[in-house]
Structures are given as C-alpha cells and as structure tokens.
Amino acid sequence: MTSAYRHTTKWLAIAPIAVMLAFVLVPVLNIFSTSLRLDSFAILSAATTRNIVWFTTWQAFISTAIVLVIASPIAAVIANFKFIGRRALISLVSVPFILPTVVVGAAFLELLPRSIHRSALAIIIAHVYFNVGLAVRIISSRWQQIHPQLDDAARTLGASTIRTFLTITLPLLKKSFISAGLLVFLMCFTSYGVVRILGGPARSTIETEIYFRAMQLGDVSGALVLSILQLVVVGILIFLITNIGKAKASPKFGQTVYSRMHHPRSSRQKLLVATVAITTAVAVVTPLMSVLHRSIYLGQRFDTSAWRSVLVDTEIFSSLLTSLRYAIFSIVVSSIVGLLGASAIVYGSSRYQFVNLITSIPIVLSAVTLGLGLIITFDVNPIDWRGSWLMMPIAHCLVAIPIVIRIISPVLRDLPNDLRDASRTLGATTWQMWRTIDLRIITPALITAAAIACAISLGEFGASSFLVRRNNETLPLTISRLLSRPGDSIQAQAYAISTLLIVVCIGIIAIVDYRDSNERGI
Amino acid sequence: MLECRNLVVNYESTPVLQNLSIYIGSGEIVALTGPSGSGKTTLLRCIAGLEIINAGSIWLNAEEITTRPAHLRRIGLVFQDNQLFPHLNVAENIAYSLKIHRVSKKLIDEKVAEVLDLVDLAHLADREVVRLSGGEAKRIAVARALVAQPEVLLLDEPLNGLDKELHARLLEDLGKLLRLRGTTTLHVTHDQDEAAKMADRVLDIRQLLS
Numbered sequence A: 001m002t003s004a005y006r007h008t009t010k011w012l013a014i015a016p017i018a019v020m021l022a023f024v025l026v027p028v029l030n031i032f033s034t035s036l037r038l039d040s041f042a043i044l045s046a047a048t049t050r051n052i053v054w055f056t057t058w059q060a061f062i063s064t065a066i067v068l069v070i071a072s073p074i075a076a077v078i079a080n081f082k083f084i085g086r087r088a089l090i091s092l093v094s095v096p097f098i099l100p101t102v103v104v105g106a107a108f109l110e111l112l113p114r115s116i117h118r119s120a121l122a123i124i125i126a127h128v129y130f131n132v133g134l135a136v137r138i139i140s141s142r143w144q145q146i147h148p149q150l151d152d153a154a155r156t157l158g159a160s161t162i163r164t165f166l167t168i169t170l171p172l173l174k175k176s177f178i179s180a181g182l183l184v185f186l187m188c189f190t191s192y193g194v195v196r197i198l199g200g201p202a203r204s205t206i207e208t209e210i211y212f213r214a215m216q217l218g219d220v221s222g223a224l225v226l227s228i229l230q231l232v233v234v235g236i237l238i239f240l241i242t243n244i245g246k247a248k249a250s251p252k253f254g255q256t257v258y259s260r261m262h263h264p265r266s267s268r269q270k271l272l273v274a275t276v277a278i279t280t281a282v283a284v285v286t287p288l289m290s291v292l293h294r295s296i297y298l299g300q301r302f303d304t305s306a307w308r309s310v311l312v313d314t315e316i317f318s319s320l321l322t323s324l325r326y327a328i329f330s331i332v333v334s335s336i337v338g339l340l341g342a343s344a345i346v347y348g349s350s351r352y353q354f355v356n357l358i359t360s361i362p363i364v365l366s367a368v369t370l371g372l373g374l375i376i377t378f379d380v381n382p383i384d385w386r387g388s389w390l391m392m393p394i395a396h397c398l399v400a401i402p403i404v405i406r407i408i409s410p411v412l413r414d415l416p417n418d419l420r421d422a423s424r425t426l427g428a429t430t431w432q433m434w435r436t437i438d439l440r441i442i443t444p445a446l447i448t449a450a451a452i453a454c455a456i457s458l459g460e461f462g463a464s465s466f467l468v469r470r471n472n473e474t475l476p477l478t479i480s481r482l483l484s485r486p487g488d489s490i491q492a493q494a495y496a497i498s499t500l501l502i503v504v505c506i507g508i509i510a511i512v513d514y515r516d517s518n519e520r521g522i
Numbered sequence B: 001m002l003e004c005r006n007l008v009v010n011y012e013s014t015p016v017l018q019n020l021s022i023y024i025g026s027g028e029i030v031a032l033t034g035p036s037g038s039g040k041t042t043l044l045r046c047i048a049g050l051e052i053i054n055a056g057s058i059w060l061n062a063e064e065i066t067t068r069p070a071h072l073r074r075i076g077l078v079f080q081d082n083q084l085f086p087h088l089n090v091a092e093n094i095a096y097s098l099k100i101h102r103v104s105k106k107l108i109d110e111k112v113a114e115v116l117d118l119v120d121l122a123h124l125a126d127r128e129v130v131r132l133s134g135g136e137a138k139r140i141a142v143a144r145a146l147v148a149q150p151e152v153l154l155l156d157e158p159l160n161g162l163d164k165e166l167h168a169r170l171l172e173d174l175g176k177l178l179r180l181r182g183t184t185t186l187h188v189t190h191d192q193d194e195a196a197k198m199a200d201r202v203l204d205i206r207q208l209l210s
Helices: A011-035 A037-047 A048-079 A087-097 A099-113 A122-144 A150-157 A161-189 A193-203 A204-217 A222-244 A266-294 A306-311 A314-347 A350-357 A367-377 A391-414 A416-426 A430-459 A464-466 A473-484 A488-520 B040-048 B090-100 B105-118 B134-147 B164-181 B192-198
Strands: B002-011 B014-024 B029-033 B055-062 B074-080 B152-156 B183-188 B199-206
Touching: A011 A037, A011 A222, A011 A314, A011 A350, A011 A367, A011 A391, A011 A473, A037 A222, A037 B074, A048 A122, A048 A161, A048 A204, A048 A266, A087 A122, A087 A266, A087 A430, A087 A488, A099 A122, A099 A193, A099 A266, A099 A306, A099 A473, A099 B152, A122 A161, A122 A266, A150 A161, A150 B040, A150 B134, A161 A222, A161 B090, A193 A473, A204 A367, A204 A464, A204 B134, A204 B199, A222 A367, A266 A306, A266 A391, A306 A314, A306 A488, A314 A350, A314 A473, A314 A488, A350 B002, A367 A391, A367 A464, A367 B105, A367 B134, A416 A430, A430 A473, A464 A473, A473 A488, A488 B152, A488 B183, B002 B040, B014 B029, B014 B055, B014 B183, B014 B199, B029 B040, B029 B090, B029 B164, B029 B192, B040 B152, B040 B164, B040 B183, B074 B134, B090 B134, B105 B134, B134 B152, B134 B192, B164 B192, B192 B199
Parallel strands: B029 B183, B029 B199, B074 B152, B152 B183
Antiparallel strands: B002 B014, B002 B055
8 A cells, every 4th residue: 555645545446436337337237137037048058059168168278279389489589589670579479469359350361261261270370370479478578587597507507408498497487378378268268359250150159159149149148148157267267367476386576677688699599589580570470461462452453442442431431530539538538547546456455456356347257248238238218328429439448447457557556655755755745746756657657558548449349349330330340341241342441441450550569669668778 | 627728708899808817726715806897707607608708718627618518517606696496495406406417316315415414404405495594595505506516616706795794604614615525616706804714715806817
C-alpha cells in the first residue's frame, strides 16, 4: 500500500468497479439467470460437442508444443547475442501477436495451398504464427534475468556448453516455458477469428461453436453451457499461470536484467544468429507480404483497384472511420479507467485487491460470451442500446482495460515511496506529488498501454461479431464479410484493408518497443 | 604450475591487458592487487577460459591450454558474488562438478560431506542457497570449487562485501584450507592487508604488464 494516497483510493476504485459491474457482471449474470436452462447441459454429452471439445484441446496442445519449439532458438539468440537488427527482430517477431486475428487468417488463406484451407493444419499454422512472439518475449526476458556468470561457474566446474544449458539454463527457464506454454494454450484454446476464417464450417472450436449456437441456431442456453465449460478451463489455466511464479521452491528472480549479450564470436555462433534471425524475419514477413501481394495483384496482373475502392467505396471508408473512432474511444476510456484501476490496486490496502479480481473477469470470460451478454442485457427499455453505436467500443474497452491495468500497475508498484516522500518534504500537495512523480514515471507505460488498447480495438472480432449493426461495421468485420463473398476483386479489397491494419500494427509495435528500449536504456 | 606469457586482450579495440606475463609455482598462493579497472578480473577469466585472448599463451603444468575450452581446463574460479546455482540446494551445488564427471552417488555423498565438514557447514547440506548468509554462501562457493579438485584455483575478490569480523575469520580459514590442500591459487583483491595475510607472494598487476 502506498500510504500517501490511501485517502483517495476509494474514489479511484469507483470508475473501474462501476464499468465492470455495469458492462460485465450484470450482463453476464443476467444472461445466465434468464437464458440458461438446465436441460441444455445435455449437449455436453452429445458426440458433436465431445468432438468440438476434443478438437479445441488437441489443436491448442499441438500449436503450443510447436510454438515452444520454434520460440526457443529465437529467445536464445535474442537473450544472448548482440547483432545488427536485434531490436528490429524483437519488434518483428511481436507483430503477429497484435495483428487482428482475421488478418492472420486472411494471410494464411492466401499463403497456404487451397488443399489445406479449412483444415486443422491451417489453423495450427496460423496459431503458431500468431503466438510465437508471445512465447519469445516471455522466455527471452526470463533468460536475460539469469546471471551470465552462472554459465561461467558451470563451465569452470567442468560442464560443456550443452551440459551447462541442460543443467543450469533450462532448469532456470523451466517456469518461463510453463508460463509461456499455458498462455499460448489459452490463446489457442479460446481462438475465434483464426478458426472462423481458416476452419470454415467443418472445423469448430468451443468459442466458434458458442457463436454458431447463439447466432445461427438461436440456442442461447446451449451457447451458455459451452461458455461455462470454457470458463472452467480458462479459469484453471489462469490460476496455474498466476501461481507458477509463487511456487515455494522457485529460484528467486528480481527485476534485474543482466548484460548476457555479446557479439557472436565463433563461426558456429555467427551461423546460428544469422540462421535464426533470417529465418524468423522471412517467416514473419512472408504472410504479411502475401497480404500486400494479394491486394495489388488480380490473377497475375498488377491492379490497384482494390486500394482505390478502400478510399472510394463508401461502405469500406465508413468501416475505416468507424474503426478509427472506436480506437480513439478505446484509447481514451481504457487508459483512464485502466489507470484508475491500477492506481486503486497499487495505492490501496489489501482489500482493494478485489479491483484486480473484478477487472480480470473479461480475461477469463470469452469475448463472444461478453458480446452475447451485452446484446441480451441492453435490449430492453430504459436501456435499449441495440441501435446505439456505443456498445461495440465499450466491448473493446472491456477487453483492453485488464491489459492496460496489467501494463501500468507493475510500474506504479516499483516506484519507490522515497521519491514521493522527497516531493512531499519539498512542499508538494498530494495532487502535485502524483502529477510530478507518479504520472511522470508511468507515462511511458501509459503510452504503451494506450497503443495496445488501440491495437485491441482495431483487431477485436469476437464480441464485435455480436454487436455489429448496420453502419457500425469495423474493419475486421468488413474483412471477414468480404472474404466470405466470391470474386477476386472483392477479396482483394479485404486484403487491402488487411494491409492497412498490418501497417498500423507495425507502427504500434514500433512505438511500444521504442519507448520500452528508451526506458531501459538499451 | 601456471604461466601466462605476453597476454593481450582487447574489448572492441580498447586494450584491457597488454603483454601481461605471470608465473605461479605449484602449491603457491599468489595475491594480485591493482586498482579497479586494471584488468584483474579479465586476467582470471582468460586463465579460466571464459574470455578469448587476442595474443599470448597460457600454460598449465608445462602444457599449453590457450585454446582449451573452459570445461576441460581443470581451473576453478570463485566469483566475487559466488554465483551459486539458485535452483540447487547447498549439497547439490557442491556435487555439481562430481555429477558432471559421472562420479558414483556413494562417492559424491562422501566427498560432499567431507568438503562441507572442511568449511564447517555440514548442517546446511539441504538448505536452499538463497537462504544462506553472505559468509555461508562464500564458504559454499569455495567448497564447490575445491571439490572439483582443480589444478589451479582462481579467487576473484572472494571476501568483498563481508563485515570486518567475518572477513578476518574467513580470510584465516581460507588461507588454512588452501595450504592444507596444497592448492595452487591466484587470489585477486584490491585489499593490500588481505593480500599480505593470505599469500606467499603479492604482485601488482601494473608490474606484470610490459
């Protein structure tokens, strides 16, 4: 608890609690109480449901295993070697993770041979592409916290490079591998956009089945039963992820990042770095280039009509403006509510930890269920918001707020109280102290959080699928609609929009990584 | 015996060691002093095989080891901040080199017990290393290096950061232990008193450069 602000904590907590109560808890409890029928639980024993659960699980498991295998050498190179383009490689490998899922789906629809479209293989490949960056970031940052002299100590005690890796590095990285694995599994298990685009009707995961049951079959109760099933699995996974770092016998790691990195010395090291860096860059860029290529080539012919239509077609241009408007809304609202939430959690006593809990609900809850809750709850007077443009950006904020809180709160928590005390003794009021110390120090984290909120809003697809109305289609929904229509020139428009989103996401990653490296003085 | 002949080490074109030569006889304890940044730690890392040298050669018992990998040199190094493996307990840390060399479990247990007795910490065998005090961690680091029976032991300011009383006690114990085992030792320190009390011979790194 930060005593300097303890009197303000209750005011700080009001907005995040009110937002979560009004737009998450109430809608979710409402749909469960009004729409869930006990007889719907029978679908859990149906063969189709069992097949869907089995497919959701095994594709997530295989995707996770492949992600960890591919991420390991990339993380090793990033954590241990200095080389030209290292920072660019870190940013590049992270780009897929913030790309809208429909864009990743579209990229692989273009890149993969038609014979494996609508197959489990296509979904797994896209999931691997989407999540490798996440695993690389988790594993490489933990790797950088391992003191390089531990390796030296092992070598002077007779361990070869491989033995040192197996007996020292790997055991120390074990928990980061488990954390990364659980998070990637969670992402693949709850994946929606990729499965919708690449799986087609033949391949369903629990998340797409929730959408299908609620929207196509009108079986909201059945959708809720599946939602409960997913909630249980996700809850267990999140419990495991949160408790990995708290295991009793775990080696203690601080925030210290050691300068493990050195220029590759031997020719073997040079070859390793070059191979990993070039292969990674090619693997990340190829799907992105295929999106651009598809947007400017019709058949074998160079054609920019898709790009012209993005600016001329009123529907597409309207989607572009809608996405931008919602992104701005999401940046402003998520940043403010997220900042207030993070402040309440960090400044408040232990009883304010429930703010942490309540703002975690949107992470546990699937975006599709969230959308379903909102649409069913806010469709009666006096809060009949079915026609309101507000619902979709609010849903985007609900997905972004927990992430914003998790970006800002560690920085606030690490801020030494002595700085605030020093400011107090120099005559600052509470407000001046917060503005000149806390706000100044968390500004880079706040900018990162705003950038991520922007990316989330621009790419959100799950909840938006439920909340879309005439005249408020966002770009991912437009991409999905255009891809489902026949005709090369129409599909090229989807790829032109996807290219736009890719450029924006690369810009966002550049902002985040530039600020991050400046902050750490890298 | 250990000998370095005309060692040259540069870090990205900045010279760190220029034509450094040093000789240490078998069983001898030599203390190396010098100001901060004069290359003492770099010299130890070169001898241990952890740094690449630009020129010169290193000899151990009349055999050139300049290009030999660190894990095949049989040269132990006690780091300034110990570098005990945080995922292993005290006994496992000490047993590390024995396991690497596939020594039998029975012999490992015997040797670990023996060396823990030697450093007076037999009661801490099962303790997590993160729970050791500064002095205990230092003793374990020395024990871990000694159990590997290195031809040469390198000590990189091993008593740095300890309080005065503990420093004096450990210095005495360490000196006795190394003499008892006849371990050839190069002890780097910036403390002239420590160097004089511990070593057979005290050298200043600046005198070794030509």
